[in-house]
Amino acid sequence: MTATPDIPEHLAGRPRSGGLVVPWITPATRAGLYLFGKVTDLAQSQCLNRRRCQVCGQRLGVRAVLFARESDLVYACTAEPAVCPPCAAYSRRACPMLAGQRSRYRASEHPALAGIPPAADQVLRQAAPAEAWYAVWVRDYDVIEHPAQPGTLAASWQRIPPLRIRPLAATA
Secondary structure, eight states: OOOOOOOOGGGTTSOEETTEEOOTTOOBOTTOOBOTTOOOHHHHHHHHHHTBOTTTOOBOOSOEEEEEEHHHHTTTEESSOOBOHHHHHHHHHHOTTTTTOOSBOOSSOOGGGTTSOOOHHHHHHTTOBOOOEEEEEESOOEEEEOTTSTTOEEEEOSSSOOSEEEEOOOOO
């Protein structure tokens, strides 16, 4: 059994599920079931365009972290909205994908979403081997359409050089 990571003080008021903080961006069903790993287009757009942290929901400061898959590095952008540095540290420990605890993406959709079509980029990843993740530290980013995922917004660091790019833990 994996121990749940300590929760930063600024996240103390956020809802929890299974001992983990529920990110601000995570949707919930009408029954109150949180859909970890899912993002609505509206929440993603609000985070990207309004420079909000996807975990705590607060405005980003002078530095932020973009979590990018290895395949995103080629395009210098990611569909994952940024996080503030304290939420980045927590996410690296709490998120099974970022922490390298999962070797594959989910093979099927959550049963609570039966009948709702998954996003195009999600279909491409279903049951696929997990990619390596990177923390891309930025001062700012441009919001663009992801070149490999038409219709999907992304945070781009192509025009604004990142402060640094660091690999996260290897996959399980």
